[in-house]
Amino acid sequence: MKNNLKSILFLIVGFLFLGNVTAQNKDFIIHTDINTGGIQKIMNKGDKYKMNWIFNCDGSDLEWFTPEYAWGLGFITLEKSGKQETYKWNSVSDISEKNGKTILSYEFTDFTLKITRSFNADGDLIENFKIENNSSESLKVVDMGIYTPFKDWYAGGAEVCMTSRCNTHVWAGGYNSSYVNAIRMGTEAPHLGLVLTEGSIRHYELINTRDLPRKVAGSNLRGGITLKVEPTTIKPGDNYGLTWKVFWHKGYEDFYKKALESGTVIAEADKYFIPVGETAKMRFKSKNKLENVSCSVDGKSLKFKQNGNLISVEYKAKKPGDKIVTLNYNGKKTVINLFYSTPTEKLMKNRVDFIIDKQQMGDKTDEKFGAYMVYDNEEKEIYPNIPFKVDHDEGAERLGMGVAIANWLQQFPNSNKKYKKSLEEYYQFVRYKLQTKDYKVYSTVAHNKRHRGYNYPWVAAFYAELYKQTKNPVYIMDCYHTMRKWYKEFGYDFYAICVPIKKSIDYLREAGFNKEAEILLNDYKKVAIEYDKNGINYPSHEVVFEQSIVSPAVNFYMELYLITQDTHYLEEGEKHLAILKAFNGQQPDYHLNEIGIRHWDGYWFGKRQSWGDTMPHYWSALTGRAYILYYAATGNEDYLRRGKICLENNLCNIRNDGTGAAAYIYPEKVNGVKAEFYDEFANDQDWALFFFLEMNELLSWKI
Structure with missing residues (x-):
C-alpha cells in the first residue's frame, strides 16, 4: 500500500497536507508526515507571526523530539489472556479518503488503530482515534496516550515567546469534558483550543529530556504533553476511542464559550x-x-x-x-x-511550630546555628545537604521561613517566647553569617557558593517584617542598607522576586528615616525606568522566560503606583498583567485553578528531582499577590477573587500536620515515571504562606 500513498495524496490535497506540500482550509495550515501519520505543524492561515503551535517532531526543534512523538501518534498497552504488551502507532499501514475525510490505518496482529481527520463546516479540525478489536478475545486497554506536543517552551527568549510559544492549560481530568486551552504567551490572538467531543480522557503525562544534557531543554522546556485515554475492555469485533475538535479562539472567554457550544460541560x-x-x-x-x-x-x-x-x-x-x-x-x-x-489559623500555627521545632538548626557548635533548613519528611530530619546542592542550602529561598514567621508574629503578638527567641536566633544567623558587615548577601555561611541577586530583597523583606513586628528601627535600617547594597552590586535591571517596595518606604518614613526613604524610592524609580525600556521583552534570568520574571514587573509597578499614585506606573503595570494572566489556568482543580504554569522547580528544589509540572509551586503565589495589588490600585473585584483563589490553592503544599512540600508534581507520569506526588522535602513553600498571611495588609493599601 505504501507504494500507492503518493497517488492517494492527490485525492485529498486541499483538505490536508501530507509529505512536503502545503494545503489549507480557510483557517488551518496543517503539515503531516506521510510515513508516520503524525502532524508536524498546526498553523493559523492569518497569523502574522506564522507560529507553529506544536513541536516539529523531526529533530529540528529538539534533537530528541523525533517523528514518533508527532501530534496524534502515541502508545497503547493491551492485556490479552493475562499478558500485557505495549504498542506504538508511528508507521502508517494504509491511507484512504472517504466523504472528505482522511483515514490513517495502523495494522497490528490483534487490532487496527485508525485516525480519521476532517474539517467541519466551521473550519475546525476533527480527529477521531479508534481501536478495532480484530481478535477472538477481549482486549483490555491498560494504558493509552496520544501525543499533543504543544509548544510550551521558553527557548529563544521572551521576544520569541511573545509570538511563537504558548501557555498550555490542560484539563485532562475532566473525563468526558476534558479540554486544552493554549494561549499565546504574548496574549495576541489567535489562540488554539482542543475539546473532547466523544470518549474520555483521565489525565496527562509529560515526555522530557531525562537522558539528555540539560542544555537540550532543562528548565525551559515543559515537555511533550500526552493525553491519557480512560482504560476499558474491548470485546471481539467492537471498537473504542475518542474524538476531539481543534479550533482557534480569541482568549479565555471565547475558548469557554466555544467549548460549551461543542458540548463540553x-x-x-x-x-x-x-x-x-x-x-x-x-x-x-x-x-x-x-x-x-x-x-x-x-x-x-x-x-x-x-x-x-x-x-x-x-x-x-x-x-x-x-x-x-x-x-x-x-x-x-x-x-x-x-x-x-485544617482551619486556616490552625494550619498556619502548625506550620510555624513545625519550622521552629523541626527545621531550625539547634546545634550551637554548627556554623549554621539558628538557620531554618530544608527538612526531609521521609527521614524526619533536617537534610544534611551532602553532597552539596545550591537549592538545598541554608540561605536563598529558605529565607521565606523567617519572613513568614515574622509576619505571623505580627498577627499573633501574644504568642509565647519560643517564637520570638527562634526569630532572634534566625536574625543573628542572617545578619552575621549570611551577610557580611557591609550587607553583602550570600547563600551559605561559607560565602563561597552563590552571590545571587535574588537573595538581597529576600533578606530585606525579612528585615521589613521584623520591623513591623517589633518597631525596632535597627531592622528597617538593615532593610535599607541591604537594598542599597543590592543596587550597588546588581544595578537596576534585575527582575527580582518579593522586593518589599512599599513596605520599605512606609516603614522608613514611620521610623523617621525620611531621607533614606526618598533615596530608596529614587532607586525604585530607576528600576521602573529600566523596566519601561524593556517593555515585555523581558531579559533572561535563571530561566529564559517564566511567570516569576513577569510577576515582579507587575508587583513593582503596582507598588510604585500605590506609593506615588502616578498613573504611568499603573498603565505600565497593566501591560505586564496581561502577560502574567496567560500563565494561569482556570481548570476546576485546586492544583490548577489560578495557578501559574511552572515545570522545573521540583527538579531543583525537591528530593526526587523530578521534572514536570509543579502545580502548585509556591512562586505561583506571586501572581495572586499581583492580583491583590491590582485590586488595591483599581478596586477591580474580579482580581480580588482570583488573587484569593491563587493564594489559597498554594496552601495545599502545607500539610495539615505542619509539614511542607517543595512542590506537587501534577502529571500522571514524567518520562514514564509515576508522578502525582507531594515532594518529600519541606523546601521554600513558606513563601506562599507569607503571601497568604500578608494579604490583609495589602488590602489595607486600597486607594
Whole structure:
C-alpha cells in the first residue's frame, strides 16, 4: 500500500497536507508526515507571526523530539489472556479518503488503530482515534496516550515567546469534558483550543529530556504533553476511542464559550481550597439541559439544583483531605477537585511550630546555628545537604521561613517566647553569617557558593517584617542598607522576586528615616525606568522566560503606583498583567485553578528531582499577590477573587500536620515515571504562606 500513498495524496490535497506540500482550509495550515501519520505543524492561515503551535517532531526543534512523538501518534498497552504488551502507532499501514475525510490505518496482529481527520463546516479540525478489536478475545486497554506536543517552551527568549510559544492549560481530568486551552504567551490572538467531543480522557503525562544534557531543554522546556485515554475492555469485533475538535479562539472567554457550544460541560467552584467547616459552592454549565443527572462525593449522593443548563451543588466536608465532586450526566461524567484543609489559623500555627521545632538548626557548635533548613519528611530530619546542592542550602529561598514567621508574629503578638527567641536566633544567623558587615548577601555561611541577586530583597523583606513586628528601627535600617547594597552590586535591571517596595518606604518614613526613604524610592524609580525600556521583552534570568520574571514587573509597578499614585506606573503595570494572566489556568482543580504554569522547580528544589509540572509551586503565589495589588490600585473585584483563589490553592503544599512540600508534581507520569506526588522535602513553600498571611495588609493599601 505504501507504494500507492503518493497517488492517494492527490485525492485529498486541499483538505490536508501530507509529505512536503502545503494545503489549507480557510483557517488551518496543517503539515503531516506521510510515513508516520503524525502532524508536524498546526498553523493559523492569518497569523502574522506564522507560529507553529506544536513541536516539529523531526529533530529540528529538539534533537530528541523525533517523528514518533508527532501530534496524534502515541502508545497503547493491551492485556490479552493475562499478558500485557505495549504498542506504538508511528508507521502508517494504509491511507484512504472517504466523504472528505482522511483515514490513517495502523495494522497490528490483534487490532487496527485508525485516525480519521476532517474539517467541519466551521473550519475546525476533527480527529477521531479508534481501536478495532480484530481478535477472538477481549482486549483490555491498560494504558493509552496520544501525543499533543504543544509548544510550551521558553527557548529563544521572551521576544520569541511573545509570538511563537504558548501557555498550555490542560484539563485532562475532566473525563468526558476534558479540554486544552493554549494561549499565546504574548496574549495576541489567535489562540488554539482542543475539546473532547466523544470518549474520555483521565489525565496527562509529560515526555522530557531525562537522558539528555540539560542544555537540550532543562528548565525551559515543559515537555511533550500526552493525553491519557480512560482504560476499558474491548470485546471481539467492537471498537473504542475518542474524538476531539481543534479550533482557534480569541482568549479565555471565547475558548469557554466555544467549548460549551461543542458540548463540553464547564465545571467551576467559588473556591477550591476550603477550611473544614466551610461550604463549597459549585456549578456545572452546559449548552443544553443535561439529562439523567446525579452528583456524588466518595460514593455518596449530593443534592443539587438544576435550572435549565445550570446545575448548582454545595458540599461541606467533615474531615480534611482531597474531595472529588463527580457529576454524572447522559451516561458521561466530569469532576471538580477540592481540598479541605485544617482551619486556616490552625494550619498556619502548625506550620510555624513545625519550622521552629523541626527545621531550625539547634546545634550551637554548627556554623549554621539558628538557620531554618530544608527538612526531609521521609527521614524526619533536617537534610544534611551532602553532597552539596545550591537549592538545598541554608540561605536563598529558605529565607521565606523567617519572613513568614515574622509576619505571623505580627498577627499573633501574644504568642509565647519560643517564637520570638527562634526569630532572634534566625536574625543573628542572617545578619552575621549570611551577610557580611557591609550587607553583602550570600547563600551559605561559607560565602563561597552563590552571590545571587535574588537573595538581597529576600533578606530585606525579612528585615521589613521584623520591623513591623517589633518597631525596632535597627531592622528597617538593615532593610535599607541591604537594598542599597543590592543596587550597588546588581544595578537596576534585575527582575527580582518579593522586593518589599512599599513596605520599605512606609516603614522608613514611620521610623523617621525620611531621607533614606526618598533615596530608596529614587532607586525604585530607576528600576521602573529600566523596566519601561524593556517593555515585555523581558531579559533572561535563571530561566529564559517564566511567570516569576513577569510577576515582579507587575508587583513593582503596582507598588510604585500605590506609593506615588502616578498613573504611568499603573498603565505600565497593566501591560505586564496581561502577560502574567496567560500563565494561569482556570481548570476546576485546586492544583490548577489560578495557578501559574511552572515545570522545573521540583527538579531543583525537591528530593526526587523530578521534572514536570509543579502545580502548585509556591512562586505561583506571586501572581495572586499581583492580583491583590491590582485590586488595591483599581478596586477591580474580579482580581480580588482570583488573587484569593491563587493564594489559597498554594496552601495545599502545607500539610495539615505542619509539614511542607517543595512542590506537587501534577502529571500522571514524567518520562514514564509515576508522578502525582507531594515532594518529600519541606523546601521554600513558606513563601506562599507569607503571601497568604500578608494579604490583609495589602488590602489595607486600597486607594
